Amino acid sequence: DIQMTQSPSTLSASIGDRVTITCRASQSISSWLAWYQQKPGKAPKLLIYKASSLESGVPSRFSGSGSGTEFTLTISSLQPDDFATYYCQQYDSFFQTFGQGTKVEIK
């Protein structure tokens, strides 16, 4: 099984801050990585697929990078609507695993 290690688990930031979340895979997953945003009581919302492709309708302040085992999600200028929990997910195989999540809180 491919393990996904996401850090940090919690992040306190202010409006306008640049925020970076990291995800590490236990083995190479090429670029088969997605990033999701989740708000309480809602289904996860896709932000980034194939490591760096921005999902349609997602603001351009979100970006993804990386390949192989190391990946990052960056929010270039944090907005009020961005306070949420973020998950990475590998879909290299049918056994699709997630990182533990990063809760982005207001500082």
Next chain:
Amino acid sequence: EVQLVESGGGLVQPGRSLRLSCTGSGFTFGDYAVTWFRQAPGQGLEWVGFIRTKAYGATTEYAASVKGRFTISRDDSKSIAYVQMNSLKTEDTAVYYCSRPDSPGYWGQGTLVTVSS
């Protein structure tokens, strides 16, 4: 527009059974595998299982936590995938989601299963 809609959740006692459904629309359901995920209250996302297409024998894979208790099946004529959940435990309490594993953006809205006496 691709849509996946889960249904069938509810309150059930430990040891009992429940069947969830995942209805697809906006695509040829039989051409795609289906994955089930779940999220326990306040917890992260967990892969539950997966069913391949009939072209690949509609074979299934399961997480160790549900293997032997959960069974995933599909009825392509109705565009529905099911998960039959037997011998339910309190730790199976979660929101259950279905998705298309080929496209990470295709998720349903989830259905809540509460296992409690």
